[in-house]
Structures are given as C-alpha cells and as structure tokens.
Amino acid sequence: MNVFNSIKPLEQALNASMVQQRTITSNISNVDTPNYKRQTVSFQDNLQEAMNKNFQSYKSNPKHVPFSNETNATKPVVRTDHNTLNNSNGNNVDMDVEMAELAKNQLLYNAMIEKTNSQFRDLQTAIRGS
Template sequence: MLNKLFSHTGILEKALDAAWLRNEVIAHNIANADTPGYKKYRVEFEEELKSAIEASTLKGKRTRAKHLEIGASSIDEVRPRVVRTGGTQMREDGNNVDMDEEMTSLAKNVIMYNALVQKISGEFRKLKTVINEGRR
C-alpha cells in the first residue's frame, strides 16, 4: 500500500515539474513576442506519461544485457521535453508567437499547477493521518 502511495506521489511530482517548466517556457515565449524571427517553444509531457502509465502494467524481464526490453520505459524515465515550434509564422518578421494563445496557455497551466499542488497536499495529509492514527 505504501509503495502505491509513493508511486502515485512520484507521478504527481513529475507532473508538477512539467507544469513548472511549461510556465517558464510560456514566459519565455511571451518575453520574445516582439523578437524578429523568434519561434516559440512548447513542453511535451502528458502523452509520454500516459504511454508510460499504460505500459507499466506489462514489463518483460531482461535476463541478459543483450536482450531487448519488452514494454515501455519506466515512469521514472519520463521527462518533460522542450520542443521548438517551427514552420508556422504569425507575422512578416518570422515570429510565430500568438499572445492570446500564450496567455490562454499560461492561465490553463496555472490552474493545472494549483490542482496538482492540492492533489499532492491531499496525499500527504492522508499519510499524516495514517501516521497519527497509528500512534493511538
């Protein structure tokens, strides 16, 4: 039971890290909204995490180093990636930052971050309750 709690908390921690990184990337995009030729960045994380969670139910055991791994990578190996968005252009100077889109993404990310903080705080409150009730 305790391993399951900490595994769940680890996923929430990774999601918090990704939300923090996404906030920094969005702020960087907004700061460069008037820079000629600037191409915006985005953070990719949720799809990789989803794939790792779905594949974590079936994992093959490697008995030798030369054997191929069966199943997806561990959830511990999932990391948010910063990707540059090219090919699109919003203005004549080559900049592709849309301020309305960035501000919407920022608001959405702040809401997600706050929800994740509340969720992880709830997990630790549960653990604290279990510890305190066990003392009685």
Template sequence: MFSTTPLAAIEQGLNGSMAEQNAISQNIANIDTPGYKAKKVVFDDALQGELEANSTNPSHLPFLNSADPGFQTVTDNFGTIQNNGNNVDIDHEMSDLSRNQLLYQSLTQAASDQFLRFNTVLGGASG
C-alpha cells in the same frame, strides 16, 4: 513508501507543468524578437495511457522510476504570426498560461491531499 503512492506521478506532472510554464514565459518575453520561434512542451502520450490503464493502482506505472521525464521542450517552427518571422501568438500563450496554472494548482492540491493522508495514517492531526 513514496514509490507506492501517486506522489511520483504527481511529481512528474508538476515537473512537466514547470517546464511548460518556463516555455510559455520565454515565448511571452520574446513576443517582439524578430525570427523567434515559440517553444512548447510536448508530453508523452504514454503517460495518459498508463494512468488510465492503471488507475486502480498507480504504483504499477513502469516509468515512474525511469530517467525519462515524460515530456520534452521543442521549438515550433511552423508558420509566422508577425511580419518579422516571429510565430508567438499572445492570445494562445495567455490561454496556455491560464490552463497551466490551473493544472499546477490541481497537482499541488493533490500532493497536499496525499501528505494529509500520510499524516492521518501515521496518527497525526487531521485537518
């Protein structure tokens, strides 16, 4: 039943958002660590393409049951921000943190809406 709903895509998005939250937290915690290189989460471009191509029926997403989480955490070895070799930009991290919090809140609301629909369909109370 759940594999034919958007819940699988929502779950994948929540997992990616949690991974991004962890990477941002590590970056902020290591802001003054000499030589530390920022981590970032890179999402598969296929996710957005598949969601747009199959927007009328999310159950057609072929990767929902695969082991591929749709993202990976990588180290950003490009450049330095501080004299100690660290490349964490606090302004960038705080901006990413805010954006990611909004994404997570939106995804949890979408999951809540799906469960409310199930409850309504199954004859439960609405609201």
C-alpha cells in the same frame, strides 16, 4: 510497499508543469524578437506516461501476476514550432494563445498541488491513526 509511490507521478507532473511555465514565459518575453520561433512542451503525453509507469500494486500472494513498478522519471520534451508564421518579422508567437496556455498550465499546476497535499494529509492521518 513504499507509501510514497503515489506521490512520484505527481512530482514528475509538477516538474513538467514548471518546464511548461518557463517555456510559455520565454515565448511571451520574445513576442517581439525577430525570427523567434514559439516553443511548446509535450506535457499531457508525459503526464500520462508517468502515471502509467508508476502504477503501483500490492501482491498478497507471490503467485499473483506482477505489476510494473518502474519509477523512471519522464522528462518533458520542448519542441520548436517552425510550421507557423504570425508576424511579418518571422516571429510566430501569438500573445493570446500564450496567455491562454499560461492560464491552463496554472490551473493544472494548482490541481496537482491540491492532489499532492491531499496525499500527504492521507499519510498524516494514517500515521496518527485518527
């Protein structure tokens, strides 16, 4: 049983959050670029998929039903939004939407960092025995 299996989904979620951060900042930096199309990251779906794939279990008896122990990395998917048009120059970036997404992503990232730190504190406590 690998004690670091519970950290793998958090690592994947943090990586996806970094991709989201880069995508949002790219949208913001191109707010005035003619014909630029806003990009989005399929983030929550990837997070849920990573959590489902990395569910770990311990079988106390070999006759118990096996659980999935896959650890395949889930890669975030960046999509371009061609369906909306906000500006007359063909650009569809809305600064208010991007700033809200940036704040939401930052909150999610901070929550995942706190959870990761908590996992390491728990491991440290288990190693020390106190």
